[in-house]
Amino acid sequence: MAAQRALRTNNEADNPSSPVLQFGPDKPLKLDAGTVLSPFQVAYQTYGSLNDARSNAILVCHALTGDHHVASTNPVTGKPGWWEVLIGPGKIIDTNRFFVICSNVVGGCLGSTGPASTNPATGRPYGLDLPIITIRDMVRAQLMLVDHFGIEKLFCVLGGSMGGMQVLEWAASHSERVFSVLPIATGARHSSQNIAFHEVGRQAVMADPDWHGGKYLDFGRRPEKGLAVARMAAHITYLSEAALHRKFGRNLQDRDALTFGFDADFQIESYLRHQGMTFVDRFDANSYLYLTRAMDYFDLAADHGGRLADAFAGTKTRFCLVSFTSDWLFPTEESRSIVHALNAAGASVSFVEIETDRGHDAFLLDEPELFAAINGFIASAARARGLSL
Template sequence: MKAELSTVTPNADIAKTAATTAAGNREALEPSNPVAVFGHDEPLALDAGIDLSPLQIAYNTYGTLNADRSNAILVCHALTGDHYAASRSPVTGRPGWWSSIIGPGKPIDTDKYFVICSNVIGGCLGSTGPASINPETGEPYGLDLPVITIRDMVRAQAMLVKRLGIDTLFAVIGGSMGGMQVLQWTVSYPDKVFAALPIATGARHSAQNIAFHEVGRQAVMADPDWHGGRYFAMGKRPVKGLAVARMTAHVTYLSEMALHRKFGRNLQDRESFGFGFDADFQIESYLRHQGMTFVDRFDANSYLYMTRAMDYFDIAADFGGSLARAFQGSKTRFCLVSFSSDWLFPTEENRAVVHALNAAAASVSFVEIETDRGHDAFLLEEPNFFAAIGGFVSSAARARGLSS
């Protein structure tokens, strides 16, 4: 059974408005991939207390759904990721962000599993977010979109999964903010997740992480071109602020060792200091490049919404402060993975989840991968990491009776 069965065309109104709107992110308004649209009869009940409709979810699928509909894996993307997990992004022209992990014969084998990856709501690459058109005003939502939480993102994914005709997911897998979604899935829909693979993540966002996000948001909002979030109407985009936000965040994705190994104190295209404030050092030049390429593909308001969603995330808080209670009675098989040099979601944050799962007597594996590549390691080729994913997924498949 092919995924095309479930493909729907975008809501006609949204498509029409999109075509007549010059400003805005093209991919946000005219996604070049399947979208699922939920009308006023199927609103998304947000944690903010508002029903969001209409709702559009952009997604990609890889592989084939089996006759029992039992081989579906949902892959959840990170903060600035997208649903092009294993296919070329039309925005950047680059291969999928997990092409090394998802594909025929790879750790997440598309010859065996049906992989779904959707753009989170609040995002800017095809799913409803602040750059989408508010049907009430005909203008982009901007800050009129209610604040979105990780739980809201997961609720929207559950609507998509149901729309695709799938009752129970064989696995939910993701890193960083994607890992938060994985954990939320196991708590919100414990009976619908057979196996869960949260990677480089935590059950809550730490004070330090909130601090870095706040620096990023303040950079966006301090840009005069931000215009209180209404920059599309003014024909502007706060690219400088967003670039600074990205530069700060990017440092947190690496490690001191990796920075030292890659750049050291090397100078950029010069023999000696320029005695000015150009990018003398290679690391400065690198960060500026990271910032400038990011603004081409990401919407500034969406960055505010995504970071906020992570900041609000705290599973234990929903269970009287007890993380173990959140997982009580869970039948899901868990495997957590952390990276030794990750200081954004250090091993201890991941281990706290493991301990809660132990306390709930859940089935859990936990691997710490030795690497100097920091948080970003979950997007990179790490043989031990791939072996862990492959081993966990295939043993879960055997338990699920999926082995062929």
């Protein structure tokens, strides 16, 4: 591993106008699909400084439609970083103490190579000519970035949902490179129901006449209607029945009576339309196909001979799993089965189930119990690592 002499510690939190960093390794990215991606690039951000021992690095893995702007203003949406409540100077993940790295996944559309990137063989956007990307491929690209920083062992890798899948993949395939991991609201494989919801979303995208077999950029079009419907359906799965009832009930949207038509009579309809419309402004439809596919293909047990415990055999990594009571996308049973496998593997593991009605996306919200769990785990792991913080 070639340690870099000049480490780029782009404190975006201190300098919101700083450019997005992009890493383009000389080596190709080996893909599970049996081919390589070359060249390729990874967009990333860092916060804080790497210590002399390079032992204080935390890698944050984003979820399906997230990005590397984890703790600073997103330049596309103008919104705060998606985990700015958690990460920053003096916050629970304190960037005065830790060096935080977050990169956009390969296959995405927010700076890293994905289906909208130019295919060097044609000079046109890849579209569906991009090979299928897996969670393991995403992690291989992250590993190259970590090597680029000369980091032998990450102090912690954490993330929720698809981010949690990457965390588990790190722990299974590169356990010697991670001291501790925090997989949140995730599973060791995508369930049949979850694949089903993703398929509905993909079919909505592909049924949009503006999709053009995935070549919409060549036609100067974007399948916005299909992508918006895909997001509306998916967004329901990120919430819970109780939260929908609490927030919207059967309340009407800006009217006193039903219209006896198909306008958004109900607040929940208006809300979902808003979620769909705003999503298409920030996301690429083909990336949505690729990233949902990556989640569908994830099956850690299958990758290790059918026994999940074998994925973690001999691990020295410390684990803390977190689930939410109202998460019906990755219910607590998913985390519990990982905990059982880790117990069978003799791993150091703790587990927290958080009582909330906020559903799967609770991990993105200001959730005091979640923050307390992360705080406690990080503090204890830091002591065990001998980090003088």
